[in-house]
Amino acid sequence: MSQGDVLQNIREAIFKNIPLEARITRIEFEGPLIAIYAENPAPILENEEVIRRIVKTIKKRIVIRADPKVRKPVNEAERIIREIVPPEAEITKIRFDEVTGEVIIEARRPGLVIGKGGSTHRRILLETLWRPHVVRTPSLKSHIVEQMLNLLYKESERRQRFLHEVGKRIHRPLLYKSDRVRVIALGGFKEVGRTAILVQTKESMVLVDCGIKPSPGPKDEYPYLDVPEFDVDKLDAVIVTHAHLDHCGFIPYLFKYGYKGPVYCTEPTRSLMALLLSDYLDVAKKEGKRVPFSIREVKEALLHTIPLEYGEVTDIAPDIRLTFHEAGHILGSAMVHLHIGNGLCNIVYTGDFKFGRTRLLEAAAHTFPRLELLIMESTYGAKEDVMPPRQETETQLIEVVKSTIERGGKVLIPVLSVGRAQEIMLVIDEAIRKERIPKVPVYIEGMVLEATAIHMAYPEKLSKGVREMIFHEQNPFSSEYFRPVTSQSERLEIAEGGPCIIMATSGMLTGGPSLEYLKLLAEDPKNSLVFVSYQIEGTLGRKILDKAKSGEKEIIVPIDISGGKPEYLVIKMEIRAIEGFSGHSDRRQLLAYIRNVRPKPEKIVICHGERSKAEELASTITRLFRIPTIALENLESIRVR
């Protein structure tokens, strides 16, 4: 069957099911979707049965668009939209995209623009013949989300062409019947960092995650893309589980070396990737570190991103269907389900995941339609990796904050900007409201603020508790105690002022505002330094923590060794490390996951964990559950079918 035949079959099925008066003018590939253009889309849109029937016959997702000829003029369309949408929706911006025929409506309450069961959305489309794309205006302005929308809007024409090409490639006729599937470990196996997994069938090839190793040294920084199996030109798709750099940091490099295909991830992941990748380049520039790509390739990667919702079954190659499921790790994080060769085999890759609820997110998904091979992370896979219960962890944090403030000190919490920071903000907000700690200002630094704003743009992806608070105007992130810090000079004032809490990046004191604050606060024994995340070997955070654990009263560490004369810092603050805020499953949760995952996998591959942890977890699972489990090495592969 030729390419033309594939589309011809789809066309025939569509024409057979759509009433004639819809007057279809065009049927086109648009990425994984089939776009149907009609001069009179009403009979299709008003009859859900029609759409259901088409989807059932062609087994593709479809989008209905009005033919450009019939769209209402922009001014008139805007007037109609403002009439239809209730004022409580608080529309902040309306933009028309001539290329796609979409009207981008930004509103503070997007639910009201969509309406019950999509009724308002449908009315806008029917009356203006522009297709509404509704975006939430975050209550805290996110520059990244704004820049991203501008970029996509500006490059709309190019993007439309790209989607068309992707669609053609996805729907190419199947040359080979897939009878074998291989998974090749290109990075992040028996180690943490530079995750990259290649899934290969006779017909197609997809890369799942493509990260860097954010360690202090340049050794083993990037995945093994130089293997003969890997070929950028033959790559059908890149899939990203979440925005942490050890999972997406090397994607721009693919675009530098000729990749022109799609990157699939969730929408929040796209925004967080924009933030973390541009910050990575900024930091590298300041530190004089060479990175093998530039902001240009970061933009290319973002422009080639196709966002998907959890649960949306999407064709990404002639023989591969992708579905994302919630992973509970950070905002937008996803587990990857691959349905290969029309039922030949099903793979689930967990990515980083938390099998347990946190304040910020719901727990990871554990039921799938089918599952033969499970690829699971093992960051906390060793026997000793059992974390204290959340409540205990939170109490520890609250106690150290309380005692520091009561003695007139300041609390410095170095945080990772995405995930951990927001979790800590939720704990502190509640503790202040419940009067478990005194009412003091909580200073939030730039990167944390921007990441928080991105969280507020996607409340529907957060835990039920937080979502309800945001929808009921009790947004915990815009609590009156949280004070944004926007300039350098403010830091000095904060350091000289009264008791407070400061949250700043980097989480391991490897630079950035947290190190600036440390220099200002270190000498006063009334102050506290509280670590809430893992401190990697070689970082300043780890050095301080190791010295504190060995019982040194006065800690002296070198902080700037780049110049001729090293600069030393004397730390007299109280130093604490609080475990248990992790976004990863601990040992107990990893084993509980194997016990609960449905259906039971035939085979398990362990990844993303230090050598001893990965190996130990693999042998425990084999023993306890009698499922063949192996911890692959980088460059090893496994045949699934």
Ligand SMILES: [Zn+2]
């Ligand atoms: Zn992660």
